[in-house]
Amino acid sequence: MVAGALLGGRYELGRFPLAHKGMGEVWPADDTLLDRAVIVKLVDAAAMDLAGVRRFRREALLTARLDHPGVPAVYDLGEHDGRPYVVIEKIAGTDLKDLIAEQSPVPVAWVAAIGAQICGVLVAADHIGLIHRDIKPSNVMLHPSGAVKVLDFGLATMPDDDRYSRITLSGQSVGTLGYMAPEQISGGPADQRTDLYGLGATLYDLLTARPPFDGATTLTMVRHQLSTPPPRPVQFRPDVPDTLDDLVHALLATDPADRPATAAEVYATLAPLARELPPIPGVVDDPTGAVQAYAAIVGRVPAQWRTPAARPAKDDEAEPTAARAERLEADGEHRAAARHWRRLVELRTRRHGADDHRVVEARLRAARAHLPLGEYDRALRLMHAVLDDLIRARGPEAAVVRDLRREIATVSTQRPAGR
Structure with missing residues (x-):
């Protein structure tokens, strides 16, 4: 493409491209019809196979479906001289990769x-069944207002929608090494917890200024990701709070079942820590108000936000899950029991709503299942999340709130030193 070219009769390209990515280009442009600055991404269809062109269009369609303030808006999709292009919102700011390097x-x-x-973006993505599959620092932008934008849905998928999932072959490894979840490396199925792993790796990098996994060779890095959790962030940075250190450690669990179940659960742990934000010179103009207001809007989500169109679970589906979980507990299979309790939470939430007492009990049973495993911090984190939801729903003086506070206090005193 050349500077000044007019696409679709309205998008005038700037003087120089912003980037060349493989067989594509990214240009600043002016929307002459609406008089606003935009970004135009183009690909060379003649140099790409049909699957590549389909992936390009698919990224635009998936991003457009995710209507959320934390995702750049898609304005238009078209073709110019045989080259597909997409017009998206122009985002100012610093990507997290540069933020880590400079700050x-x-x-x-x-x-x-x-x-x-x-997390707010991931909750909205889960609401429509979308998995990003490439959460990493270079795909997240921090706006001067303090707002976050998640970029690049080129690897995203919707497993329950054949229009979007069949482009990526089953068993194909996609993602960025060091940030992609172990199940991505092995070509296994991805779900919301896959994106939570990428979030954990990104938080790790932000905290320690190093990726969670590193190695002299690709093979070494892969072996570490598949078998060994990274050192805890607090080992490199002593001022990391225990709750955040435990959260990042859980997000980077090799087994998806050992990670937090939802982005909403992770948000509930992170939001209370986002207080008294200091200035970031040259990056954020208003650190005190904008981020907290923005996070309150996009991150204040129910403990379990499921797709409204999802089929309600029947009691005969939920009860066997509870019975199975109790049998596993009786057999000493506590980790498997925790997974079944979390499944019961999903089923009961769709049937009765997040505030139903049966959902609360299942969440607590899932938390308690980690105690025999010695995972006191994780159990307490899950219990505190339930406590916060109960206080919001029923008030601080409700009997169930008082009982849970006493249980948390008891567990805290039983926790061995160093755990």
């Missing part, structure tokens, strides 16, 4: 604020 160490409060906002 390390990133203040803990900012790490939490950024993570909470990413």
Whole structure:
């Protein structure tokens, strides 16, 4: 393409491209019809196979479906001289990769604020069944207002929608090494917890100024990701709060079942840490108000936000899950029991709503299942999340709130030193 070219009769390209990516180009442009600055991404269809062109269009369609303030808006999709293009919102700011390089160490409060906002996007994505599959620092932008934008849905998928999932072959490994989840490396199925792993790796990088996994060779890095959790962030940065250190450690669990179940659960842990945000010179203009207001809008989500169109679960589906979980507990299979309790939470929430007492009990049973495993911090984190929801729903003086506070206090006193 050349500077000044007019696409679709309205998008005038700027003087120089912003980037060349493979067989594509990214240009600043002016929308002459609406008099606004935009970004135009083009690909060379003649140099790409049909699947590549389909992936390009698919990214635009998936991004457009995710109507959320934390995602750049898609304005138009067209073709110019045989070259497909997409017109998107122009985003100002700094990507997290540059933020880490230029502002390390990133203040803990900012790490939490950024993570909470990413969670808001992931909750909205889960609401339509969308999985990003490439959450990493270079795909997240921090606006001068303090707002976060999640970029590049080129690897996104909707497993329940054949129009979007069949382009990526089953068993194909996609993502960015060091940030992609172990199940992505092995070509296994991805779900919301896959994006939570990428979020955990991103938070790790923000906290420590290093990726969670590194190695002299690709093979070494892959072996570490598949078998060994990274050192905890607090080992490199002693000021990391225990709750945040435990959260990042859980997000980077090799087994998806050992990660937090939802982005809403992660948000509930991060949001309280995003307080008293200090200035970031040259990056954020208004650190005190904008981020907290923005995070309150996009991140204040129910503990379990499921797709409204999802088929309600029947009691005969939920009860066997509870019975199975109890049998596993009796057999000493506590980790498997925790997974079944979390499944019961999903089923009961769709049937009865997040505030139903049966949902609350299942969440607590899932938390308690981690105690025999010695995972006191994770159990307490899950219990505190339930407590916060109960206080919001029933008030601080409700009997169930008082009982749970006493249980949390008891568990806290039983926790061995160092756990």
